[in-house]
Amino acid sequence: MSGKSEKKAMALHTPMLNELETGPWPSFFSDLKEYSKKKPVVAQLLNQLEESYENKWNYWIGKVHNAPGYGGGIIARVSEKADKYPGLANFHTVRVIEPPGWVYSTEALRNLADTAERNGAGILQFHGMSGDILLLGFDDAGSLQCVEDLMHDGWDIGGSGAAMRTLQCCVGQARCEMACYDTMKATKHLTDTFIHYLHRPEFVYKFKFKLSGCGNDCSNSIVRSDMPIMGTWRGPMQVNQEKVAEFIDTKGLEYLIDNVLTRCPTRCLSVKGKTLVVDNENCVRCMHCINVMHHALAPGLDRGVTILIGGHRTLKIGDTMGSVLVPFMKLETEEDYDALVEFIERVWEFWNDNGMDHERIGEFIARIGMGTFLKGVGVEPDARMIRQPRTTSYIKFEELAPTKFEGEKKKDPPVWNREAESVETA
Amino acid sequence: MSGKSEKKAMALHTPMLNELETGPWPSFFSDLKEYSKKKPVVAQLLNQLEESYENKWNYWIGKVHNAPGYGGGIIARVSEKADKYPGLANFHTVRVIEPPGWVYSTEALRNLADTAERNGAGILQFHGMSGDILLLGFDDAGSLQCVEDLMHDGWDIGGSGAAMRTLQCCVGQARCEMACYDTMKATKHLTDTFIHYLHRPEFVYKFKFKLSGCGNDCSNSIVRSDMPIMGTWRGPMQVNQEKVAEFIDTKGLEYLIDNVLTRCPTRCLSVKGKTLVVDNENCVRCMHCINVMHHALAPGLDRGVTILIGGHRTLKIGDTMGSVLVPFMKLETEEDYDALVEFIERVWEFWNDNGMDHERIGEFIARIGMGTFLKGVGVEPDARMIRQPRTTSYIKFEELAPTKFEGEKKKDPPVWNREAESVETA
Amino acid sequence: MSDKPMAPRDQGAPDYNKYLHPLMAKNYGEWVSHDRLRPGVLVHTAKSGDKLYTVRAGSPRTMSADTVRKVCDIADKFCEGYLRFTARSNIEFLLGDKGQLDGLIQAVEGDLGWPLGGTGPSVSNVSHTQGWLHCNLPGSDAAGSVKALMDDLIDEFKNETLPNRVHISSSCCQINCASHGDIAIIVQHHHPPRINHANMQICELPKVVAICPAAAIRPAVVNGYESVEVVHEKCMYCGACHGQCPSMEIRDSETDTLSIWVGGKVSNARSAPTFMKLAVWGLPNNPPRWPEISEAVRRILAAYKEGAKPWERVGEWIDRIGWQRFFEKTGFPFTRYHIDDGPEALSNLNRSAMVRL
Amino acid sequence: MSDKPMAPRDQGAPDYNKYLHPLMAKNYGEWVSHDRLRPGVLVHTAKSGDKLYTVRAGSPRTMSADTVRKVCDIADKFCEGYLRFTARSNIEFLLGDKGQLDGLIQAVEGDLGWPLGGTGPSVSNVSHTQGWLHCNLPGSDAAGSVKALMDDLIDEFKNETLPNRVHISSSCCQINCASHGDIAIIVQHHHPPRINHANMQICELPKVVAICPAAAIRPAVVNGYESVEVVHEKCMYCGACHGQCPSMEIRDSETDTLSIWVGGKVSNARSAPTFMKLAVWGLPNNPPRWPEISEAVRRILAAYKEGAKPWERVGEWIDRIGWQRFFEKTGFPFTRYHIDDGPEALSNLNRSAMVRL
């Protein structure tokens, strides 16, 4: 940020915010207050924030502002109080794609701090809820320069708008014994392969991936991404019976019964003496027994991923949750990766060809039905995709009737809605 | 039935139906074939049925035909093949209210047989799926005479159309140790009190009660009646610890664990030595442990009913299932009965004032929402009415906005449907 | 016709007290336990120490007046003139004197020819509907197909060797008056209704337009007739219109098929009640004995018998082993039509990463 | 501004290999187990026998460049220059040499002033959103309210004494960018949007009309302006329109309230993932420290801590004891607004006779 506005020192008047200086939890306010001595614009920011606290009101308005050639990545904000706080006249956030697994060298972190400070207000967030590094407080020119500097130093800007969004994954194989596939590698591979779709909003709406190394889902994929990808395994889990016996000796049999056996969702664990018996056929890879007895148990050796589809938060039709789309898929060789990429492209194509404006893929599936969706993306139905089969007997066999996403698309109410129309025309 | 048509003998030609004479299960066909020797019209019926079997086609058409002063109870059918089978020109069913619990004296049964035979084809069904006694095969005059004779002998005709329907209950206290209230008495009481609504279709649509003495629901109330009434109890269940010990001695502890303890839905049973410990606070009165150990366990002593609302089969919006409306209510004294009657009237009034034509109460609730329904019928919300609270954050606090059943009733789409309308007007 | 007055009398339900077996009347509300002496025979014990024996037998539901009289003869001889029917159309002869049990069984099985059974963990009588015998809507028969099915399943009726009770229902159209069951058979249509425009005016137009759940029917003038038309894209072939209006014919003897549904459960025991779910569709409607239906039901029963734990109902068993296994074990194909697209479509998806691999 | 070329370069994700702690790089994919040495300190053991120590501390997420540099100083001193952040915005210092553990802890707690914790069965850091600091939509602040809340819950962060991990989220509008949690705080509006008709033409009308989930917005000419109107009966105050169009103001500092939701669960462990459910609504939006929120969260935590079995997440605990008990134990009223009227309304009713009495 290079304008004059920033230079103008401004006294802090923050009686309410000052109350956020007490208490043991680290205070972003104390930090920024201190920093405002170095960065005057931060004082303007804090004074405006104080007004928000006083009036329970917000003074930011959105605008559109992009780096040339890009369709997103800068969240542009202008202040309604720019007269009073000229430094906030333009105060944008730049989203930066994080290193998969949020791992850093201090060199990289210092580079980010320097870039943020040099071009803008010098405020950083680790991390945004989608996983990005967020750099706050740039004016128009500063944000463009920031982007340029980031690019120069090997970073890339994150997603926004109706585009593929920045991916996020758990630490996975870098530091977790549960990881059933290489989440970081997969995240980088998908990001790099599809980077065009991240930078240029060409979809009907946003599309998020989140990758977790196992069913514990430490990357929150199932409710927060359009395509959750979770690690899992085929065949028997690994059991170290010596360690099982040790576990029983240390913790007691009752602990095993109460905390492991009776907690298995499919009741597929039992104990014979000090040996754990696993009915691997019925194990649904929930991870619980492994979590509790991680010294004795581990995921099986034939590993891969389960791909789900359709998670998102609540806008429009209410929360949707990812549901199983591909029960199991290997993700190791180059061919596996190619297959995944090809598969994703097919899903996107069908969704973008048939989805409505602002329709997340979960909403799209809710509208057209999973059966139709599967056909559209060319996936064979599998009973593992469902909790239970249909309970309603009205079926339109497609051979005999058009599917729901074709035909009178906009005028066709979902079959299940009893429309006022029938009454009106009567 | 007195017309000439009946007298006309007709040879049976039933090659396909004859195949229903083999095998161990009693054959309605063999019975009617034999009977047709006595009742010639039955031969016509069987010959028409044979044609149905041959052509996989049905030859009955409905018509409206009622006893004077009644709006239902006779299901009138005319045959498309009346030329060929003149005895089937009119061939109606008379629904007769069964004795609660389907108990009979042979005197009563013989009376029904005689009445059916005297006035019509002499075919009886024990019972219809709603619980009625069904008498088949009357022409217009015969059916009226049949009704008249039934009335004379103390019977009454059953429900049809948009009316309260014939009630049905399990055998209950007459022969079941599980029964938590007097299902027969309650069935008779509600039938008699509301008999006007059974005979005169004045509702927006049909309304069924089914009454079961306990949660085993032997009268199928929960999916098949608009107001399921199920027996239950408050406070501790009855445990005979001696019999528990006997059970363990005979069947073994493992049997107890595998078939009782681990099957309790809320895991509120445990065993100390040979004593069964019940966490009565968490028992949801599912009946399972009592079913398995009925010599040792019994419902508690403070008994009453749980009233549910809204069960029906699949037409229009798909199956609905009854859900809890009144978690507990005593049903013993006259005041209790009066309270129930008053409550039902309130429910009916709200439904009939606001329901659409042909809208079962379960569909009505699906449309307006249970919260609005409760307010309409003046019942306080209770967390036992729900499986879990709402998961969607959009709430219209009624203090600030009209409820869904008021206002632009017909034109208002349910809040949750994304309408084509929004696109059309764009 | 008689000249007695025809006017509403609103007499209400019969007084059941008159119809109670003396031991029922005496011990009303005082029963303490029951046992099953053998399949088809229950004994209930009252606080007083009285014992009431029940002999349950399969009835065809539809009976001639003469058969009803035969039933009465038996009840007069053994049951002091009292008997009852069950919620599943079985008959129950009530007996106070255990000494007469053999005689009663002999009379029921021998004279009447009705099999004893349907108690405890068995296949009880099939709930069914009118079919071609009386209804105006059926696409299939009920009584006949049930007779054929029960011939096939007779051993499961007469013995108590299943994990828990199995309640089967069979309905002759999608309205499904016989409702849910552990196993349920229904008819399915595959076309919109064909309209007889010439005949249309006999109906109440608004009714039939309003009843359509898919808002597919709209008033129209066709060939000069005031009639309706059906928007084919919207119609889901439910047949609701056909119930209101005979001129809207939903049935098609060429294309109608039968489907089998599993896992309906009404009782609250152990698990909450559940709707039934689609198992297999596209079975032929094949009178007079519908062998394909019997075969499919037997497959389900065999897999259930082999795989379920005691007390698990059909739906509970499948929930434990997973639907994938159900389809494997029965050999029925899992198709995209099994995937729900009704009001609860989303919650019927597998919204988790829990899969058997 | 520099004169370097401004053109899309599509560089993709940073190469994480450059950022891996040496022990991570060496043992990538070869970890065999982990232990918690104390709250906030993990040790992961690799097949090679290597041990990697992790010191996890609560971060405020929003930091000045100077604070980032302080963090780097510590990592340079103890961690060979490597560290990471977690999915919940905690910081993790990575350590190869156990001997340096105390020094590292000292530096983090002392110099940086960030508390150790958030591991195992504790309340971890609160996921939160932009609030008044940067977003255009917030009805409340996020970072500030979270600071106040965590001051209150600090002991639950620093100790591992809960039945299982508790993940809290706090969002500043109904869009809820911080998403589900065992406990989640969101803002609720109680009026339809107020429209600034004079300003309306700056927006893309079709967008805002199409985005409304309730089809409540229609184009209209108001006072000569090309604008829209909202059908109040249909509007459900979601604020989706406000996100598209600043001239449709959904917020109201007088009437907006906060609500708390419980039982969101993402992991598949034991039970399938679940959405969060409404616990209490109508809490005041009370800066700077939102004491009513802290109080309500503490009530939930206290009841959970007392009542849940080990490994039960908040939602699993409530499912076992029943919602009725949850409301009893927390003292929150159960109201008709708790009863779902969304797409899964019917299946969220108690469709059984199972009740605790």
Ligand code: SRM
């Ligand atoms: C910055 C961030 C919150 C944060 O403080 O971390 C954020 C901030 C905004 N979100 Fe978000 N969302 C952020 C993660 C999320 C998440 C969480 C996630 O990705 O895991 C969700 C829920 C998951 C999901 O995608 O459903 C989320 C669901 C939304 C929605 C609702 C989308 C929906 O389909 O339901 C909107 C509104 C929209 O898209 O119209 C939205 C919109 C917005 C906007 C752009 C507001 C707007 O429409 O103008 C906010 C910009 C704030 C600002 O000034 O920077 N944001 N948003 C997060 C992105 C940072 C990053 O890139 O890492």
Ligand code: SRM
């Ligand atoms: C006779 C009976 C079947 C049987 O063979 O036992 C029957 C037969 C008919 N039912 Fe039914 N239903 C019979 C019990 C049921 C049940 C079961 C129950 O009551 O437990 C149901 C499902 C439960 C429910 O109410 O949802 C049932 C759900 C229907 C429906 C669908 C109602 C709905 O809202 O989904 C219709 C169609 C309608 O109402 O428009 C219907 C309509 C009919 C009609 C009247 C067909 C019509 O619309 O013209 C049938 C007349 C057949 C005839 O010629 O006698 N019948 N019907 C049952 C009544 C006998 C009795 O009075 O005891």
Ligand code: SRM
């Ligand atoms: C006679 C009858 C009641 C009536 O008024 O007619 C009846 C009688 C008994 N039922 Fe029932 N049930 C009767 C229909 C039902 C129904 C409804 C139905 O079949 O249409 C159900 C609900 C079915 C469902 O969930 O789909 C029903 C679910 C039960 C259950 C719960 C089973 C379960 O585990 O889910 C029990 C408990 C048990 O089996 O111990 C039970 C238990 C009993 C007991 C043991 C109760 C007792 O202590 O006397 C009775 C003897 C049962 C036997 O067959 O061994 N009864 N029972 C019905 C006989 C029908 C038949 O002929 O087969």
Ligand code: SRM
């Ligand atoms: C570091 C982190 C991954 C990352 O890439 O950043 C992580 C790391 C671990 N998680 Fe996680 N989880 C992390 C976020 C999550 C999340 C997502 C979130 O919090 O937003 C979830 C899903 C939460 C949900 O369901 O709402 C999550 C659900 C789990 C579970 C399942 C808990 C359960 O019983 O439901 C386990 C298993 C366990 O606790 O043993 C687990 C286990 C673990 C283990 C023990 C895995 C391992 O063997 O290393 C790690 C140490 C945990 C500890 O704190 O004791 N992790 N974990 C995240 C730390 C967040 C934090 O700072 O608190």
Ligand code: SF4
């Ligand atoms: S999701 Fe699984 S693999 Fe990834 S960090 Fe969590 S426990 Fe480890």
Ligand code: SF4
């Ligand atoms: S991973 Fe889950 S489902 Fe599999 S055995 Fe362990 S607890 Fe059971």
Ligand code: SF4
């Ligand atoms: S519902 Fe209960 S009381 Fe009635 S017959 Fe069945 S087990 Fe007995």
Ligand code: SF4
């Ligand atoms: S009745 Fe059901 S809930 Fe109650 S203790 Fe017995 S098994 Fe458990």
Ligand code: SF4
């Ligand atoms: S199921 Fe259909 S065809 Fe059969 S009796 Fe009922 S309404 Fe008639």
Ligand code: SF4
């Ligand atoms: S079959 Fe059903 S959906 Fe089709 S027109 Fe008739 S009522 Fe409507």
Ligand code: SF4
């Ligand atoms: S929750 Fe709402 S107000 Fe907060 S950052 Fe997200 S969009 Fe903005």
Ligand code: SF4
């Ligand atoms: S607040 Fe929501 S429901 Fe109301 S007009 Fe705006 S988008 Fe539509």
